[in-house]
Amino acid sequence: MCESIQQYEPVNPAVVFSIARSRISCFTEFDRIPEKTYIHHKWYRRDSLITVKRLTINPPRWSSFTSVQLRDADKGPWRVEITDDNDNPLRTLRFSITE
Secondary structure, eight states: OEEEEETTEEEEEOSEEEGGGOEEEEEEEEEOOOSOEEEEEEEEETTEEEEEEEEEEOSSEEEEEEEEEOOGGGOEEEEEEEEETTOOEEEEEEEEEEO
């Protein structure tokens, strides 16, 4: 999780973000990808699914990201579940949005 992406790299990774940022990003990087595949970033706020974004991952190495726009009502606990195209979990990233 990070504040932004610049030159294909995450900027200011953290687990707590200020609502003043107005946007945050989930950056993922994969190495040794045998074939073109897909992953999903599932964004949850307080256990409610907010959005699902499908990303293409290409061999041999690939990085990608998704972002969400923040509103005042978005304060509190969040998570992004990263899954493969068969919905198998790869990783869960937990973070919070604060004042």
